[in-house]
Amino acid sequence: MLDVTMPIAVFDSGVGGISTLQTLVKMLPQENFIFFGDSANAPYGEKSRDTVFKLVDQVVQQLLTKNVKSIVIACNTATSAAKPVLMEKYPELPILGIEPALKEAVDAGKHNILVMGTPLTIKSPKYQAQRARFTDQATIHSLPCPGLAELIEGGHQSLPKIQTYLAQLLNIPERDQIDAAVLGCTHYPFVTELIRQQFTQPLAVYTGYTGLGNNLRRQLAQRDLLRTTNPKRTIEFMSSKNEAAELALYHQLFEQGIGIRQLQ
Known part of the structure; x- marks a missing residue:
């Protein structure tokens, strides 16, 4: 049975999902979060679809052993490979995923749009249909x-x-x-x-994070799972590497804001 006080899980193949987590934490200030980075298996974007699904599952x-009330797949590749099957497997659990924010760019009136993604995301039927x-x-x-994700x-x-x-790619x-x-x-x-x-x-750059946050808030509210007060909010970090250095990197990136973009 899901409970309003349970945390929201956010996971990615590595550090990337921390950029998503930062937006969700701001948009849902009363919620507890658990972030899981599957850094031991990163990146997902050049693995087979079947392999990605097995890793995500x-x-x-x-x-689920952490008693979460929702799972956010903060990885475009994992969303494409696993989200539909996971929704069927766990129908009682709100499962959301990030997708390329192409609609957001088009709605903003942009005319020449570059979509950058992992090879698996770009090849996915869902993205091709969206395009x-x-x-x-x-x-x-x-x-x-x-x-690029690996770098x-x-x-x-x-x-x-x-x-x-990037100089060569672009x-x-x-x-x-x-x-x-x-x-x-x-x-x-x-x-x-x-x-x-x-x-x-x-x-102009589009990530889709705000739309994801709005969808998460809406789904939690529909199930009476949206938390309105929380005097002792917690944000927990986990990694499949389970190394102190990796967890320290997660904390550092989260606390700095989207820090690697300011590498220069």
Whole structure:
């Protein structure tokens, strides 16, 4: 039986979901949270769909032992690979997932939109269907970014490699026409400013976090699970690596704000 005082679980393949967690914590100030980073198996974006599902299911089973009232999949790849099956498997539990914020960019009137995502996300039928919905409203450029999430997992020491990687990745013929970037992986917001530096024109960036937060609040309210008071809020961090250094990194990134994007 779900209870209003139970925490909300947020998980990702690694540190990326902390960028999502920061938004949810601000939008739901009375809720307790548990963040789980599957850093031992990161990144998910270049694994097979079946492998990703098995990893996600293992994480969910572990989180259920923590008596959570909702699970937020803060990983575009994991959402695509696992969310529908998990919703059928655990119908009593609100399970939400992050998806590329393409609609948000189109609704804002952007005309040349770059969608950056892991190879698995870009290839997913759900993203391809989403893209097809908006091709008559905007020019959409889909850009798989193999290896970028893994570099971001390395933190500050990976800065030179990240800068070189982005310079090569974003050296595309359409670059001067792009007016918006949709970051289709929760790792990528950590390098938002480094991405912007590759463009001479102003670049609007969309993550989808606010829409996810609104959906989470709505689903909890519909089930009478939305907490209205909490004098002793808690935010717990867990990692499949279960190493002090990894947990310290989670705390550091959370407390600094979206810190790796300011690597420079």
